[in-house]
Amino acid sequence: MNSPFPMPLSQMIPGAPFHKDIGIRFADHGENWISLELAYDPGLDGYGEPGVVSGGAVFTLMDASSGMAVTVTRNALAPMATLDLRLDYLRPANAGQNIRSRVECYRLTRRFGFTRGIAYNDDPNHPIAHASGIFIISGA
Secondary structure, rough: OOOOOOHHHHHHHOOOEEEEEEEEOEEEEEOOOOEEOOOHHHEEOOOOOOOEEEEEHHHHHHHHHHHHHHHHHHOOOEEEEEEEEEEEEEEOOOOOEEEEEEEEEEEEOOOOEEEEEEEEOOOOOOEEEEEEEEOOOOOO
């Protein structure tokens, strides 16, 4: 079966140069979900405890993951925009550790993708944040 993508997902992600700049990389994917990883970098520390990644970096990881979950579920590339993304921060990240996401697109219509997922360090049963989002697909 031919892939609708111009290259393997592992090479497409990070898609935006900014994602690469902050250390987001491909981890894994399935039919309607994707997992990305944000490499720990002291330059991403927040204002609190040293070694703890800022909430803005976690939000960026979850936004990228959510959009890619819609892309994977559609099995097609198309421009899209984040219509709504909510993050509930449950705890600080473990100091000095990478952060992984796992986001699924649980509903897809012609124009919208609905996502939910988590960010975590090493145990998905102990999440850092929970995300829910709506993405609008351009030209669909």
